[in-house]
Amino acid sequence: MVESSRGEASPGMWRRETGTVVRRSVAPPEQAAAPFVITAGFRIPRVPTEWTPHAHPLHELVWVRGGTLTSRVANQVFTVSKGHGLWMPAGVVHGGRATAGALFHDAFFAPDRTPFAFGEPKAIAMTPLLESLLTHLSRTDLDAAARARAEAVVFDVLRPAERQFALQLPNDARIDAIAEALLDDPADSRSLEEWALRLGVSDRTITRAFRQATGLSFAQWRQMLRVHRALTLLSEGFDVATASETLGYAQPSSFIAAFRRVMGTTPGAFFDMAQEGRGGVRNPVSGVGNS
Template identity: 75%
Template sequence: MVRASRGEMTPGMWRREAGTVMRRAGALPERSGASGASSAVVAEFRVVPAPTEWPPHAHHLHELVWVRGGTLTSRVGDRVFTVFEGHGLWMPAGVVHAGRATGGARFHDAFFAPDRTPIAFGEPKAIEMTPLLTSLLTHLARTDLDEAARLRAESVVFDVIRPSEHQLALRLPGDPRIDAIAEALLDDPADGRSLEDWARELGSSDRTVTRAFRRTTGLSFAQWRQMLRVHRALMLLSDGWDVTSVSESLGYAQPSTFIAAFRRVMGTTPGAFFGATDPVSGRTPEPLSPEIS
């Protein structure tokens, strides 16, 4: 398998792939439909032809973003969220976030007017993109709906939108005693240095490093590294890598060890996780116009 060349490091996320397109957050879609009435929910979708990043930005509307055929990674403060097939990420209005989508992903956006949205998620939240919810939002992407049809669809969206059981967020330490460890592992998740190796390299004690990880992330060093590797595995598997190649890339001695680690975090094997087919079909999105960073 040919692997992407290593490029510039993206702060607090993953190493930027060669050929990554940088895009500014564009204007939000119009909230007026065929009748001219203002909409509570507007949706749009398109194909991201190359790995694409959006620098930190915020919206005055709530945003729900999801992808098919790829992954989206979003940095919000000290957390990194990975959005994968069947799940979306709710971003409250005004929250600053950055994002990265894998090349070839079908990228979907829905924006919700805060004053007309009777649901409240006060923080970024993974959302379960059920076939019904996805179909409704695809329906709302149409520009020819009359006001009555739009209101009916919006009311059902508000009824069925629910948080996902998989709140896959990786909390970054933000502690100068261990930030070097997090940065090195974000740069190379296969780095196999042990807790003792790191403590010795940083001139610290095992206990100090252990306590720092527990206090800042809620996880032990081993758990945090395992979670990070699963985040990275989701991206690679979505890009079409096979399990053996992903296992090698992440530093596992053999695929069975990687599969067991993946199961511990996700509750199923990589093959079963990515074996489900997309139950929802829709229009073929238009590609984004390329921009060179």
Template identity: 70%
Template sequence: MSRYSRDVSAFGAWPRDPGTEVRRASAVPAGADAPFAIIAESQVPNVPTEWEPHSHPLHELVWVRGGTLVSRVADRVFTVSEGQGLWMPAGVVHGGRLTAGVRFHDAFFAPDRTPVAFERPTAIAMTPLLESLLNHLSRTDLAAEARARAESVVFDQLQPSESQFALQLPGDARINVIAEALLRDPADGRSLEEWARALDISDRTITRAFRQCTGLSFTQWRQTLRVHRALALMSEGCDVRGVAEELGYAQPSTFIAAFRRAVGTTPGAFFDSAQDSAQSVRSAVLGVSNS
């Protein structure tokens, strides 16, 4: 049985790690009554963690180090890996899942004091400067003037990422069973024709439904789902060959080509860049702390 044949809940058929702790998120973070535009914090859950669907009266920016975060927003699933953050506008209902041991960061922005507006969930480029400034703002001993200066630079640094990596779920009764099966086991290699026979519909109907609901063909949707899974597996230390086998690719080279088509670079280059970014953040944090 695939490791992805697991318990599921609010994420539909999206798999849940064994031993997951389900939490109810607070609508308002600690310190929300302070006269700050930005409240930043971080934590490292010791077990896989899921937050039930919730919303905040503040904008939220989340990012991770040492793993990935999966967030469900309505009929879309976002995978947040190192080097990217996810901006959640105030009032948007969302849930999240985090693997054990990942350093989870979030920052909350008061809408009436934030001169930046993203109207929908948006992937944000977590540059070393932006990340170090937000880590700096998590301190509780900053003078008001120093905090105001840091906040103003943060607003200038908030920019959408070049890669808005989200998986659109179909939401169509004709093909939901296909999506649910692939979410449970991305290595499921049944062809379009095999699914058509199993569901007693034409392969053209399946193709048309996937295009209409997700903007992708059946094959493209499955490849995108597999890349989402690959990001999580590799962030946990799984090598390319192991990921390729786990996700049903006959050869590592086939997986690498699919990853490049979806992300724009090879898996090795992607994670080398994330490690370089992490080192830059550590250096920048030391610089900000000493200034």
């Protein structure tokens, strides 16, 4: 089933772009039914595309070029940008959204013949070698021996990214309204005190709830959310000044500093690293980079 959205919000995700096409799931390639360990393919969504929550009987690895993929798994939001992939274990319920025109790649792995097990979603370093191998495996004319050789090398080089980057949603009735408002509009600059007055609770209660639910302060969590959104904006071609304004920063320098605190590097350096296929980001500290 496919339907079109006019930009309404969806729980725990960014506001849908106008014209988003909503689909039930990502269908595995036809050859997934064949006796292959790894089956791969790619597509280019011509419009923003969202997949409603679903699960696969196979492990799935997704990555994109020229855009971003956002995936919601339980109370976590993963943002997949160039140079990175997302491993989704078989049976895990997830939804996703890809930007228009992104080159969307996916590879499916037979669980009983995959010689490792990630029990939860993992960011994967999409090195040039790994991407080339999986692109090679998307061919339908490989003989069994050539396919087996390529699959063996995939298993040798497929590794979690140095940095696991996920936005933890609170799932706490005391502060869920704050999280949903910021997902809908990351530029919302209401202070802790203003939110406390709006919700009829103390600012101390909000502070405690964010720490308990996400491990971050309110300010750190909002900063993390804005950087997730920034990855999508920058991947779509927005410049730093436009992304900064869209996310509610008074100056681009403030945005760059916040991005560095979360990601351990500047926006330009981050995307340069992705371009070079280095896949990871230095200096991870519980999801928040050092200042």
